[in-house]
Amino acid sequence: MLETFAQASALLLALDPSVAGIAALSLRVSLAATAIGCAVGIPAGAFLAIARFPGRGGAIVALNALMGLPAVVVGLVIYLALSRSGPLGHLGLLFTPAAMVVAQAVLVTPLVAALTRQIVEDAEGELGEQLRSLGLPAWRRVRALLLDVRFSLAVAVLAAFGRAIAEVGAVLVVGGNIAGHTRTMTTAISLETQKGDLPLALALGMVLLALVLVVNAAAAVLRAHALRRHG
Amino acid sequence: MALPLRISGLVVEAGGRRVLDGVDLELATRGVTAIIGPNGAGKSTLLRALDGLVAPTAGRIGFGDDGAATAPRRAFVFQKTALVRASVARNVALAVEAEGLPAAEARARVDHALARVGLSGRARDAARRLSGGEQQRVAFARAWARAPELLLLDEPTASLDPAAMEEIERLVAALRDAGTKVLLVSHNLGQVARLAEDVVVLAAGRVAEHGPVDVVFRRPASEAARAYLKGELPWQSFDASP
Amino acid sequence: MAILRRLALTAALAACIAAPAAAQQAITVASTTSTEQSGLFGHLLPAFRAATGIEVKVVALGTGQALDVGRRGDADVVFVHDQAAEEKFVAEGFGVKRIPVMYNDFVIVGPGDDPARIAGSDTLEALRRIAAAKAPFVSRGDKSGTHAAELRYWQQAGLDLAAIRGEWYREIGQGMGPALNASSAANAHVLADRGTWLSFRNRGQLKVLVEGDARLFNQYGVILVDPRRHPHVKAEAGQRFVDWLASPAGQQSIAAYRIGGEQLFFPNAAK
Numbered sequence: 001m002l003e004t005f006a007q008a009s010a011l012l013l014a015l016d017p018s019v020a021g022i023a024a025l026s027l028r029v030s031l032a033a034t035a036i037g038c039a040v041g042i043p044a045g046a047f048l049a050i051a052r053f054p055g056r057g058g059a060i061v062a063l064n065a066l067m068g069l070p071a072v073v074v075g076l077v078i079y080l081a082l083s084r085s086g087p088l089g090h091l092g093l094l095f096t097p098a099a100m101v102v103a104q105a106v107l108v109t110p111l112v113a114a115l116t117r118q119i120v121e122d123a124e125g126e127l128g129e130q131l132r133s134l135g136l137p138a139w140r141r142v143r144a145l146l147l148d149v150r151f152s153l154a155v156a157v158l159a160a161f162g163r164a165i166a167e168v169g170a171v172l173v174v175g176g177n178i179a180g181h182t183r184t185m186t187t188a189i190s191l192e193t194q195k196g197d198l199p200l201a202l203a204l205g206m207v208l209l210a211l212v213l214v215v216n217a218a219a220a221v222l223r224a225h226a227l228r229r230h231g
Numbered sequence: 232m233a234l235p236l237r238i239s240g241l242v243v244e245a246g247g248r249r250v251l252d253g254v255d256l257e258l259a260t261r262g263v264t265a266i267i268g269p270n271g272a273g274k275s276t277l278l279r280a281l282d283g284l285v286a287p288t289a290g291r292i293g294f295g296d297d298g299a300a301t302a303p304r305r306a307f308v309f310q311k312t313a314l315v316r317a318s319v320a321r322n323v324a325l326a327v328e329a330e331g332l333p334a335a336e337a338r339a340r341v342d343h344a345l346a347r348v349g350l351s352g353r354a355r356d357a358a359r360r361l362s363g364g365e366q367q368r369v370a371f372a373r374a375w376a377r378a379p380e381l382l383l384l385d386e387p388t389a390s391l392d393p394a395a396m397e398e399i400e401r402l403v404a405a406l407r408d409a410g411t412k413v414l415l416v417s418h419n420l421g422q423v424a425r426l427a428e429d430v431v432v433l434a435a436g437r438v439a440e441h442g443p444v445d446v447v448f449r450r451p452a453s454e455a456a457r458a459y460l461k462g463e464l465p466w467q468s469f470d471a472s473p
Numbered sequence: 474m475a476i477l478r479r480l481a482l483t484a485a486l487a488a489c490i491a492a493p494a495a496a497q498q499a500i501t502v503a504s505t506t507s508t509e510q511s512g513l514f515g516h517l518l519p520a521f522r523a524a525t526g527i528e529v530k531v532v533a534l535g536t537g538q539a540l541d542v543g544r545r546g547d548a549d550v551v552f553v554h555d556q557a558a559e560e561k562f563v564a565e566g567f568g569v570k571r572i573p574v575m576y577n578d579f580v581i582v583g584p585g586d587d588p589a590r591i592a593g594s595d596t597l598e599a600l601r602r603i604a605a606a607k608a609p610f611v612s613r614g615d616k617s618g619t620h621a622a623e624l625r626y627w628q629q630a631g632l633d634l635a636a637i638r639g640e641w642y643r644e645i646g647q648g649m650g651p652a653l654n655a656s657s658a659a660n661a662h663v664l665a666d667r668g669t670w671l672s673f674r675n676r677g678q679l680k681v682l683v684e685g686d687a688r689l690f691n692q693y694g695v696i697l698v699d700p701r702r703h704p705h706v707k708a709e710a711g712q713r714f715v716d717w718l719a720s721p722a723g724q725q726s727i728a729a730y731r732i733g734g735e736q737l738f739f740p741n742a743a744k
Contacts, residue, residue, distance in 0.1 A: 083545045083546075083547050084545055084546035084547050084703060084705060085544075085545040085546055085547075086545075089546070090705075092705070094547050095501060095530065095532055095547065176530075176532035176533075177532070177533065178530045178531060178532055179514075179515070179531065181530055191510075191650075193650070193654070194506075194510065194647075194648055194649075194650030194651050194654070195510045195650045195669075195672065195673065195674075196650060196653060196654060196657075196673040196674040196675035196676075197672075197674055198674065198675060
């Protein structure tokens, strides 16, 4: 095992270009998916937090359930949709990074929305009445609430990114793990492990772990800063 | 407040209970009116109904002689002020955001309000890290920035030490002197005596009594007022009945 | 709000970055995990690209899955190793014509100390001995060409798998690599293609026990997905790939691929 680790470290230190390319693709896909997840999920979650309408309770339960969508299932459904024989086949997106972004966005958006909903709803419980007494209309109240919870939201976004960059089921199915095109860290690790090329798999694994650690460290720093500054 | 405030038959139900059970009240256009009474009497609810935060189940709140005038500009100070995790200035700015003023004018209003409450030096500090007294002053800065005709205060000094309380009372007086009608809910009868001209005694969701402060305090006419005041001022002896 | 607008812009930009570059000519080939994992494509495709300027994107799946991808029109060419399934694919109208390209061979790999005493015997006898000894055996169980071959051998050996299988027969439903990993971990027997075996690094105590039997030869075929069935298929570029594989240049390239000095694939297009 030690020998494998040594070989893996050597690969990393040599900055093997294939490793760099694979890591770069993972980052591009997951960052794009997280950005979409935020653009859709944050407004949706905030709206759900403060709006009151019949069936709201059911909507919240459904949204929370979507957080647990198995990645492979999402991959399969999107594969069928994007396949040439499927409804969106004419877009020609299957086996491209764009398809991977779509799949991860589908996985990540409910997570962002559900967390935003909970975070904003808690803040509204604390601040909502007084914001109303300041004469603020609904959309301004949402803005003020989002301002208040921005640190918690950032942590939620980091969690979503963490989920995206670490998943393998969806991107494998819709991306096809094509060398040089749709091979991400996770699909490459899966492949190299299958081939028994453990040093390379481990090297990629170390990069992925390092990334996840950085993300979590960033979340911790944010929380600490928020606490220090705003109490 | 430019126009008189008339409340007739106000009923508010919440959680299956009648919190306000037919309140009739007419208030002068100037000065400070205190609202006192035992816990659960509905004092906070009355203020919230006046601010539009709570919808009446029945009855009317009217402004103007015919009761049909638009509601006046209002500001509300709560016992504990809810502040957003941002600077003091940003929090005060929320109070005028709805007016859609140009940025420069909004900033000027905020700066002016902060100066009036003595927080100019703290404008960029994190609002949540201020002391209790300072946070209440932020609430008053918000109120000042809105130039309210009607100011609603729900036990604004209940969580403050005497020094901070004194500062707040000075701000209340300043707003009153500037022409704002003030409604003050308070358990602190000394404060009521210092600030208010007239006092409303609320009990079990109804107005038990309404009159000048010294009259009600020394010669409460209603049983409810008497009982409440006895509890609050056990050393006080009341003159024999009306 | 400004934050949200910025986020939306980032998303749009990111989508553009992630979108497929349509400029360069490229085809999608659905092939098998054994071809991919043996490293053959890493060797062949640069040569093809140098000769024609066409880029080949390989989606590596099991034979069954690869043909399914072809049926759905998600690939331009399929390149697999199950003659019966390939001929059915063409007969159903999904493929234009099956061109044989090359063969490699299977080997039976097992524990170095050969507990079932199969070393040197022929394929069918080896399987009979493994079944009799109930020696651990890993099956891919994934509708792949290798799996189809394995099932054929059991049948040819006169063994009814359904009747004799037990704890010793482990069907993992995965590709060649995982099957080898599983065998290595359990010190079991497994039918593997030589290519994947040669590039497999996690051997443990496994050794090649049975090889060279003519039965173990494994024929590969390439088929252009029929553009009449799927009009969007890049028929011209796909056909050039098919032609190149069967051409002297392609066949030479295939023969030239070696691992540790050993040739893996034997071109036989002319036949």
